[in-house]
Amino acid sequence: MTETFGKGHYLHLIDGSAFIFRAYHALPPLTRKSDGLPIGAVSGFCNMLQRYIDGNNGSDAPTHVAVIFDKGSHTFRNEMYDQYKANREAMPEDLRPQIPLTRRATEAFNIACEEIEGYEADDIIATLAVQARARGGRCTIISSDKDLMQLVGDGVDMLDAMKNKVIDREGVHEKFGVYPERVVDVQALAGDSVDNVPGAPGIGIKTAALLINEYGDLETLLERANEIKQPKRRETLIQHADQIRLSKKLVMLDADTPLDFTLEDLEVRAPDPGKLMAFLAEMEFRTLSKRIADTLHVDPPVIDDTPPSAPDAPKVDDLPFDPEAYVHVSDAEALQVWIDRIHERGYVAVDTETTGLNEMTADLVGISLAVEPGQACYIPLIHKASSSDDLFGSDDLAEGQMPLAQALEMLKPVLEDASILKIGQNMKYDAKIFARIGIAVAPIDDTMLMSYAMHGGLHGHGMDTLSERYLHHSPIPIKPLLGSGKSAITFDKVPLDKAVRYAAEDADVTLRLWQMFKPQLHRAQVTRVYERLERPMVPVLAEMERTGIKVDRDTLSRMSNAFSQKMAALEDEIHTLAGRKFNVGSPKQLGEILFDEMGLEGGKKGKTGAYATGADVLEDLATEHELPARILDWRQLSKLKSTYTDALQDHINPDTGRVHTSYSIAGASTGRLASTDPNLQNIPIRSEEGRRIREAFVAEDGKVLVALDYSQIELRILAHIADLPALKQAFADGQDIHAMTASEMFDVPLDEMTPDIRRQAKAINFGVIYGISGFGLARNLRIPRAQAQGFIDRYFERFPGIRTYMDDTKAFAKEHGFVQTLFGRRIHTPNINAKGPHAGFAQRAAINAPIQGTAADVIRRAMVRMPDATRGIPARMLLQVHDELLFEVDKGAAEDLIGVARDVMENAADPVVKLDVKLTVDAGQGANWAEAH
DNA sequence: GACATCACG
DNA sequence: GACGTACGTGATGTCC
Numbered sequence: 001m002t003e004t005f006g007k008g009h010y011l012h013l014i015d016g017s018a019f020i021f022r023a024y025h026a027l028p029p030l031t032r033k034s035d036g037l038p039i040g041a042v043s044g045f046c047n048m049l050q051r052y053i054d055g056n057n058g059s060d061a062p063t064h065v066a067v068i069f070d071k072g073s074h075t076f077r078n079e080m081y082d083q084y085k086a087n088r089e090a091m092p093e094d095l096r097p098q099i100p101l102t103r104r105a106t107e108a109f110n111i112a113c114e115e116i117e118g119y120e121a122d123d124i125i126a127t128l129a130v131q132a133r134a135r136g137g138r139c140t141i142i143s144s145d146k147d148l149m150q151l152v153g154d155g156v157d158m159l160d161a162m163k164n165k166v167i168d169r170e171g172v173h174e175k176f177g178v179y180p181e182r183v184v185d186v187q188a189l190a191g192d193s194v195d196n197v198p199g200a201p202g203i204g205i206k207t208a209a210l211l212i213n214e215y216g217d218l219e220t221l222l223e224r225a226n227e228i229k230q231p232k233r234r235e236t237l238i239q240h241a242d243q244i245r246l247s248k249k250l251v252m253l254d255a256d257t258p259l260d261f262t263l264e265d266l267e268v269r270a271p272d273p274g275k276l277m278a279f280l281a282e283m284e285f286r287t288l289s290k291r292i293a294d295t296l297h298v299d300p301p302v303i304d305d306t307p308p309s310a311p312d313a314p315k316v317d318d319l320p321f322d323p324e325a326y327v328h329v330s331d332a333e334a335l336q337v338w339i340d341r342i343h344e345r346g347y348v349a350v351d352t353e354t355t356g357l358n359e360m361t362a363d364l365v366g367i368s369l370a371v372e373p374g375q376a377c378y379i380p381l382i383h384k385a386s387s388s389d390d391l392f393g394s395d396d397l398a399e400g401q402m403p404l405a406q407a408l409e410m411l412k413p414v415l416e417d418a419s420i421l422k423i424g425q426n427m428k429y430d431a432k433i434f435a436r437i438g439i440a441v442a443p444i445d446d447t448m449l450m451s452y453a454m455h456g457g458l459h460g461h462g463m464d465t466l467s468e469r470y471l472h473h474s475p476i477p478i479k480p481l482l483g484s485g486k487s488a489i490t491f492d493k494v495p496l497d498k499a500v501r502y503a504a505e506d507a508d509v510t511l512r513l514w515q516m517f518k519p520q521l522h523r524a525q526v527t528r529v530y531e532r533l534e535r536p537m538v539p540v541l542a543e544m545e546r547t548g549i550k551v552d553r554d555t556l557s558r559m560s561n562a563f564s565q566k567m568a569a570l571e572d573e574i575h576t577l578a579g580r581k582f583n584v585g586s587p588k589q590l591g592e593i594l595f596d597e598m599g600l601e602g603g604k605k606g607k608t609g610a611y612a613t614g615a616d617v618l619e620d621l622a623t624e625h626e627l628p629a630r631i632l633d634w635r636q637l638s639k640l641k642s643t644y645t646d647a648l649q650d651h652i653n654p655d656t657g658r659v660h661t662s663y664s665i666a667g668a669s670t671g672r673l674a675s676t677d678p679n680l681q682n683i684p685i686r687s688e689e690g691r692r693i694r695e696a697f698v699a700e701d702g703k704v705l706v707a708l709d710y711s712q713i714e715l716r717i718l719a720h721i722a723d724l725p726a727l728k729q730a731f732a733d734g735q736d737i738h739a740m741t742a743s744e745m746f747d748v749p750l751d752e753m754t755p756d757i758r759r760q761a762k763a764i765n766f767g768v769i770y771g772i773s774g775f776g777l778a779r780n781l782r783i784p785r786a787q788a789q790g791f792i793d794r795y796f797e798r799f800p801g802i803r804t805y806m807d808d809t810k811a812f813a814k815e816h817g818f819v820q821t822l823f824g825r826r827i828h829t830p831n832i833n834a835k836g837p838h839a840g841f842a843q844r845a846a847i848n849a850p851i852q853g854t855a856a857d858v859i860r861r862a863m864v865r866m867p868d869a870t871r872g873i874p875a876r877m878l879l880q881v882h883d884e885l886l887f888e889v890d891k892g893a894a895e896d897l898i899g900v901a902r903d904v905m906e907n908a909a910d911p912v913v914k915l916d917v918k919l920t921v922d923a924g925q926g927a928n929w930a931e932a933h
Numbered sequence: 934g935a936c937a938t939c940a941c942g
Numbered sequence: 943g944a945c946g947t948a949c950g951t952g953a954t955g956t957c958c
Contacts, residue, residue: 679951848950
């Protein structure tokens with residue numbers, strides 16, 4: 001039973017970031033022996049935690065303790081002052097991957113580990129210290145950070161752990177010349193070069209303290225500044241009064257940070273030796289684990305830290321796959337053995353088998369686990385008994401299965417344990433299956449996403465592809481087990497012996513891939529891409545997909561009927577014009593009628609020998625004949641009906657009344673998402689008739705849909721990457737970018753701009769993003785090729801950065817075999833050195849990839865930050881359409897959401913990339929998607 | 934299952 | 943000098 005924090009209780013607050021940086025700088029750059037992961041700071045951090053614990057079990061031991069971390073580098077202080085901490089150096093590359101490990105270390109030591117997005121650790125510490133004091137308890141802050149000294153006094157003190165020196169009120173006075181309640185006044189005057197707090201120029205701590213002690217406090221000092229005798233000092237204070245007041249706001253800690261935990265949650269907990277040893281073993285800390293094992297009176301873990309013999313041929317490759325070695329787990333005792341092994345290891349590969357491919361409707365059938373190569377099991381849960389004489393199968397469960405509920409009860413703590421890493425191949429699928437039965441799987445690794453980060457553009461990232469390529473093993477195909485067509489069965493009907501071999505192998509393959517990929521991420525320099533842009537998308541997208549969007553069936557159904565009628569009428573008209581009946585939907589038949597029977601000019605046969613009858617061809621013909629125009633009309637309706645108004649109705653989930661798409665994270669080579677089943681990223685908008693389909697995408701009663709989209713994000717990124725001053729200036733001035741391009745290219749003043757000239761410039765702008773060619777532009781604008789080439793030449797002349805960018809990008813791709821986004825995502829270009837027509841394709845793709853890919857990275861960053869940023873707002877993120885996010889939000893909170901979400905989106909590049917062009921986001925809201933846009 | 938077509942950014 | 947050509951996706955219908 002937890003007691004309310006109050007008198008007699010004693011809280012320790014450890015400044016986690018200070019520990020980390022001290023540990024990092026105190027130790028040489030150690031790496032984990034088996035795979036080269038940098039590990040020095042984690043080692044130092046663990047040592048410091050252990051020393052802290054050893055030193056704090058005496059009579060004055062704390063009753064409550066927490067390690068507090070910073071989270072996110074953008075805080076409310078950046079809102080007040082954009083230069084806050086601006087000259088702070090970037091985190092060293094080999095420290096970055098160690099940060100999450102220090103959090104895991106804290107948890108492994110069974111010490112509360114807290115952080116709040118958008119707040120500095122100092123603010124959380126201030127909040128907790130003030131709360132502890134208010135409740136009559138005591139608090140010691142373990143840090144030597146002078147910014148925290150304002151909190152000291154009345155039951156709160158600080159401990160400099162390095163010097164083992166307590167800092168009380170007198171200690172603060174020693175440092176600042178004033179007592180804690182005036183510390184912020186002194187800091188406001190003196191400023192702080194480390195945090196880039198300006199203060200008053202020329203005034204340091206000594207002078208500041210002198211002034212504050214003379215006048216009492218900062219406000220009085222500023223009001224009476226004209227009384228100061230020294231002329232220079234007087235002028236400085238008068239002149240910089242605003243800057244000083246701002247500085248005070250920057251240094252003043254926020255003791256009202258919203259917390260998602262309470263003081264009671266921080267009660268000191270007994271160590272969990274198993275968890276701690278597993279973590280230390282994973283980190284391969286020999287000495288430290290022995291020392292800690294001694295103090296805990298347990299056996300130290302056995303650490304196998306033999307490095308792989310050759311970097312690119314790890315030994316996981318050598319162990320043959322043996323389906324007979326896989327274990328069929330059929331009862332709680334057997335499962336417990338596996339769970340114990342998982343705890344020893346600290347990680348496990350997990351795979352789920354289900355009744356289908358749609359995570360929203362498929363049911364869990366069984367779970368497979370793997371803890372080391374070749375050692376995997378399958379836990380069948382609801383397989384049906386097979387009976388040869390019953391064609392429809394039996395509802396009876398097969399023998400040899402433990403109860404579903406019991407298995408889940410045992411596995412849930414493991415799957416949710418923050419100190420055990422769950423490894424999967426396409427984890428979003430499994431996470432959604434588990435989420436539906438109340439299990440929140442975390443933390444995770446995903447081999448599909450690791451491959452995507454390292455090999456994007458080289459090949460697909462499905463398990464079979466990866467296994468064949470990297471393990472030289474073809475997994476058992478699923479087809480023979482399930483059959484195909486009408487006689488196909490679901491996995492719960494697969495006999496257990498076969499199911500074990502198939503399912504356990506998947507977990508085995510996943511674990512082997514993980515062991516191979518994990519150390520390679522660092523070498524390929526894509527750790528940050530994987531950890532910041534790929535892996536965090538899994539929970540975000542899983543949540544969006546599970547939420548779905550409400551679609552009104554009646555609206556779609558009415559539109560389908562209207563389309564049917566119009567199509568029937570058009571069909572009659574078309575047959576009359578053609579002189580005979582034919583299948584209007586057949587391009588082949590249409591081509592024969594147009595070019596053979598009617599003898600129209602301009603018939604061109606493609607590589608298959610059929611006439612081309614695409615929209616561009618028909619549009620040209622439409623100026624002379626009526627038939628092509630009617631065909632175009634019919635095709636538009638046919639498209640809308642079959643792909644949208646009909647098909648979408650079939651995708652409405654009967655349980656939720658909503659449509660749940662699935663996003664593939666690793667589908668598009670550039671980093672974009674792709675949406676399938678159904679594709680909700682290509683819902684019509686360009687034509688008026690199509691746009692009305694968006695009226696069927698609605699908000700629930702009492703809510704509205706909010707759409708936020710980046711304005712011209714790819715052109716802005718182009719302006720930054722290719723360094724185009726004219727374009728940057730135009731964006732800075734908020735100009736119409738296509739009109740500005742037109743003005744620049746055709747020497748037409750902006751106030752004389754015509755829509756047609758602007759349209760041409762717009763086509764050129766897009767052409768540049770796509771790796772322009774004279775031919776392509778000529779075809780798009782329907783102008784002579786020579787004229788199009790003239791436009792391009794002129795564009796290069798007016799924006800010389802473009803040519804440089806294109807040449808540099810092609811050269812980079814040829815040299816390295818990949819191109820990169822601003823955030824380090826690599827897109828491989830295997831065909832870049834090809835000869836013949838392939839070469840052109842590859843070059844244009846290489847030019848486009850960094851632009852499209854950077855835009856994709858930006859919105860990914862925004863999406864990853866969105867859940868924390870919008871916490872407390874009754875809103876849910878529903879869809880992403882490349883440069884747009886769609887939310888559903890309570891009516892009263894729409895403006896709140898727009899404010900917060902826009903801020904996240906516009907600043908999504910910070911702090912990794914400082915764009916020369918600001919990103920702007922347009923917002924709209926309404927009862928349906930058409931209105932919101 | 935390949936191909937053509939067309940919806941989106 | 944000729945080749946072909948805007949970048950990235952997914953779903954549908956026809957035809958073999």
